[in-house]
Amino acid sequence: MSLIEARGLEKRFSTGSGVAARFFSDDVVHAVDGVDLDIGSGQTMGLVGESGCGKSTLGNLLLRIHDPTAGTVRFDGTEITGLSDRELGPYRSKMQIVFQNPRNSLNPKHTVGKILRKAIRFHDVASGADAASLAERCLEDVGLRPEHTDRYPHEFSGGQQQRIAIARALSVKPEFIVLDEPVSALDVSVQSKILGLIDDLKAEYDLTLLFITHDLNVVRRVCDEVSVMYLGEIVENALTTELFDDPYHPYTQALFDSITLPEPGELDRGGGIQGEIPSPIDPPSGCRFRTRCPMAMPECEEVNPELVERERGATDGARHTACHLYDTAEDGPDEKRAVDRLG
Template identity: 50%
Template sequence: MAEPLLEVRDLKVHFAARGKGRDASVKAVDGVSLTVGAGEVVGLVGESGSGKSTLGRAILRLIDPTHGSVRFEGTEVTTLSPNALKAMRSRMQIIFQDPYASLNPRMSVGQIIGEALYLHGIGSRQDRPQRIGDILEKVGLHRSAAARFPHEFSGGQRQRIGIARALAVNPRFILADEPVSALDVSIQAQIINLLQDLRKELGLSLLFIGHDLSVIEYLCDRVVVLYLGRVMEMGTAEELYRAPRHPYTRALLDAAPVIDPSKRRDRIALKGDLPSPVDPPSGCVFRTRCPFAVSECASRVPDLRSFSASHSVACIRADELQLRVEA
């Protein structure tokens, strides 16, 4: 089997908890392992506060992890020097959630994209305008957009500019951090289709963070379900959407709107709020909201067990629960 493009092993990101004592920490990410293959799109889902964005930023080393390994193209990212990390970032890029806040309002679109080319030494000063125009056309904008400023564009157009900036340095991997959540539904579809087309054309790998499960199902090959900084379930989109084995995955699917609610009976409804990452529940972190929890769940941290070559679940009752979603 070919080595994955990105391999994350037991990654932890803990922050000091202010006002909670000297030894208290926020366990934002607490031992996550995942892989992304060449040309693959992996979805990362979970409620707000589950650690998705923190995990993504730690993978890119926009924040430093507390523990664990991130290997990209066989190179350990967590120990790279500043110069080596800068070179690595030409191959690992990010698309941010807010398409306006992520663009400098005082710079033209051409300057925004050109800055990335300059920092990474791509092209000459003379040929960069041509390259910028080509990139803008690739994301569905006119070449003349290079002379305009971010405030002159709609939200969807600004996100296309953000995508163009990420593509400018010829990356192999892109972290898409909820790139459509701030957009209207009709514009969301256009951006998702653009990412799908670019993925196929350029052979890109993506780690796609999102809340909309229909978007995740459409775009992603595999899905990782995160809860309170830990992986609850991972598998192909087909496995997780048709036959989830973790109650949290099923609850997320049941919370998604459907045209015919009768197709999903005996829904699992999430009750209460996400527990504090400063003081997570003992044993299984999901047990305080799980309708199937038993006494053993409070004392035993469930291992991530494999049920197939691609499907793994962290639940001590995964063998016995019947959680299939009706088509």
């Protein structure tokens, strides 16, 4: 059963502001454009793509940090898209976020204990001595000590600060956490420890996670399923093992090529993603990846392919891909794989 369901989710931002916006037509950024996404209860969903593709905006839409321009979000079967701030209150503790840079998300004027106790009391999880006890227990769960409650965020390393941010999210007993590039600002050795911690906490707290990252190696380690995002749209979705074994979409293939070196004696095809990502203010017509795709066809310019199920995986997970190459392959994915995909 899906804990999070998004349908037709869109977010457009105006680039104009102030008095000038009243008199001049301002540009519109297509940050998220018609996204459908399902995250199963207890699942870790990876969301990958280049910087600026809309990953963080999508995460914020799911949490109602941003209000969508169009579309719906359901949490555990209840539509939360149109709820007022008051009506959203009971859901705020169930849905939390851990940001990329913990230094910017922790109040430098408050001790760690006060930061955690404030969140606990705000969400009516506990009060008084119970709130203090819960704060200490959450710190212990992330590998810190109870006496750390009396210290300030600047007294901790970057990895410890991220542990504090995770403890704050856990302290209100959430069901769903968005992890927005939670390890990208950390050293590699620290990254590994935080990823191990997240994996342990997921099982201990029975969490559902959306892991936003540009690092495919991180995705392979922690995620059950992966959605690939390009210029505001989901272009591919599959179980992690199946996506890494055989990526279908040319953009996914290019992402993988950008982190994969050729084997000894194998020709380096100059893989990776070619060209610059188009502006989300004026995205290409048709398939948005066509301006950088080595396999673009005439129909790619005219029609934007839909994200549809192309194959049922070996473990009964569905493979969804938005690409005209599959629309023209009569025999489905096997026919597609017969094509020399990247020259």
